Amino acid sequence: MEQQNTLRPRLNNLQWVALAAGIVGLALSAVGYFTNQEQFFRSYLLSYVFWIELSVGAVAVLLIQHLAGGRWGMVIQRILEAGAMTLPIMAALFVPLLFGLPALFEWARPEAVAHDALLQHKAPYLNVPFFMARAAIYFVVWIVIAFLLTKWSVERDKTGDAALTKRLKNFSGPAMWALAITATFASFDWMMSLEPQWFSTIYGMMFIVGAMAAAFAFATLVLARVAGEESLAQTVNAQQFNDLGNFLLTMVIMWTYIALSQYLIIWLGNLKEEIPWYLVRGSGSWATVSQLLIAFHFVIPFFILLSRSNKRQPKALTMLGLFLLLARFIDIYWLIVPAFRPDAVFFHWLDAAALLGVGGIWMAAFYAHLKKHALVPRYDPRLEDAAPRGRRAPSEA
């Protein structure tokens, strides 16, 4: 594709840098495995969840943009596809976790289950073979969805067949259902069951919204970085950034709404089976992380995104995307780590190593896919709708 002359070498370089970083990170993590096995698994789970969230979120946003249409979706479609196509390698990276289940999960330790009636009650769901079988199902569902969406969209680029647009749309509705259910239970398995006595019915929604927020932030960030490319200059304009900024704002608000709902209901109910989860996160140094989370995941991005000019500047959006990804990390850290370290905030060098390791591989897979196809779909009904709208859009005011 001659139109990507300047971009291709850049993506190539980035891919190699990411791959190198990933290998270094994983190698360091491997060293950590031999020095501190328990910590290795904890750090690995933390970083794995952060990156898999991005992949799952990419699939979710991809489905939504196929269903809803809109040019904002077209301009990030390829970025999302590349994000979704990291899933096969992420499935492979999941395997190490299977060796650390007893180290991570109380319910996977037979001696713990033997003394806990509640864990025995939950054993039909929380047991090692079923956990593995479920994970296999999640990955099959996600990979099939990601693969088909990408395949049809690339095919449409070649043939321009309108039937493919229809197929993408018809497939996306049921696929959204499949994704919602699998992502919900994945969040129960990989995160919520770290504290197996605790439960919250909103947890799955919280994970899905978090994943979508991460995917939107990441896609906006990447688009802002490549928008200057010739191949994109004609299709991407301030209006699309404005739309994406509005989506980021929506995601920030939705996350806050869900987090607040959970907190308010548990706080007001004050039941002994629920409240410990917040007592841990509200005491000692964890309270600081909670406050940081409110500031980083709501207050700061909310006020930045209210401004129209911020939403129309690629530079501002790049910073904001990075900032939101940081907020996502704090959230996941806040959800996972207190299960291991209820007393105080705890960082280990392995956290950074695993984050770099899994992240490097993720980014390498992402770039590998991104460079394969045109950055904007070549045949998309939304391309024809390029004429500027007659009426001033209300949200521009």
Add this chain to the structure above:
Amino acid sequence: MQSSKTVQDAVEAKLATPVIARGQTYVSVTRKISEIVLAKDTPRGWFVGFTLAFALLMGLMVGAAWLLLKGVGIWGVTIPIGWGLAIVNFVWWIGIGHAGTLISAILLLFRQEWRTSINRFAEAMTLFAVAAAGMFPLLHLGRAWFAYWLMPYPNTMGLWPQFRSPLVWDVFAISTYGLVSLLFWFVGLIPDLATMRDRATHKAVKVIYGLLAMGWRGSAMHWHRYQKTYLLLAALSTPLVVSVHSIVSLDFATGVIPGWHSTMFPPYFVSGAIFSGFAMVLTLIIPLRKFYNLEGLITSRHLNNMAKIMLVTGSIVVYSYMMEMFFAWYSGNEFEQFAIFNRFVGPYAPLYWALMFCNAVVPQLLWFNRFRANEMVLWIVALVVNVGMWLERFTIVVTSLSRDFLPSSWDVYTPTAWDWIIFAGTIGLFLSMLFIFIRLVPAISMFEVRELVAEKEGRLTHH
């Protein structure tokens, strides 16, 4: 094979109808809409409908009067089921109102131009639904004349409401919501009221519309300020629509009654509200557009889009049902397990299964283009969802209260005739106000539809 292909094409063509039919002009739009109001003769069908609705409304008057005389004892409520039909109806009506705000405010912010020809009607529906809803908590107080105690005001008794209770948040949320909805609706009406003033022939009619139009002349300055105000109100309404039903859900969720205390309640209730609200819009608008021949302004595209929103929100509702069942087991809490088990096989089980049929099974028809293109199917689905959402609220309110922690305090709630009369009465109130609205005010926003016509013409000349 060939024929099924053509049927499919016809369905798709129907669903792809533009938001405004071909051949509409400024004049045809204005005439069509304003004539419904300005026509001298009221159609016979209007009288028939209004009479029926008004008869029900008279039932409400009698029921409310008797209630104030005798007290809430005339209802079936008892201990432990202190929240009977009144609260069921309250939640149901408030939910119905949400579609109006969603259409008028959120879809405006999302630049969905198809909202234009249904927003006025949906907003009116919101107002009347809030009026019907607001009546129940007041009547439920028993001594309704002390309702003002719910307001925090300095008084000699040193009496303040409990600010930590969602029931008090309800008072603020609903009154704010009602007020902003009214403002939004009225502000949206002003340019059209001026059109009515200009088109009216009768002197008195001219004066009345003229007063209501508040001196609107349609100058550029007027339009400029108008649009700013309208957007501001839309931005104000958007958080309100979410907050109201979230707070209603907290009325339940902060109680620790089995089946009520669930962190998912706020988004679950908001989705359910929008689901039922769109069902109500479809229930009303499908016959309305037929009766007044408005198919050119409220097209299959509108019905299709509303059906799609029902499908999305209905899916979230079904997802919530699934989570509820999973967590009843997963929590390991025997009371939560019993609450669900009690819904499955307890005394109200038939209502529960009816609700599942109405909300989880029937709406699945909306996945298919064929059914979304068929008004009759759509109307029936919408009607079924209305019933289903009412049953859902009944199940939530009554089954949990009737059998909580202590079997010795279990009881069964049976609504009395007065419960039903008052419920039917609020339907009468709602419909009577809708009939009056259709007769006195343009039910479709004329100036916004004209804007659509202008946009369409603009596009045609460009190509």
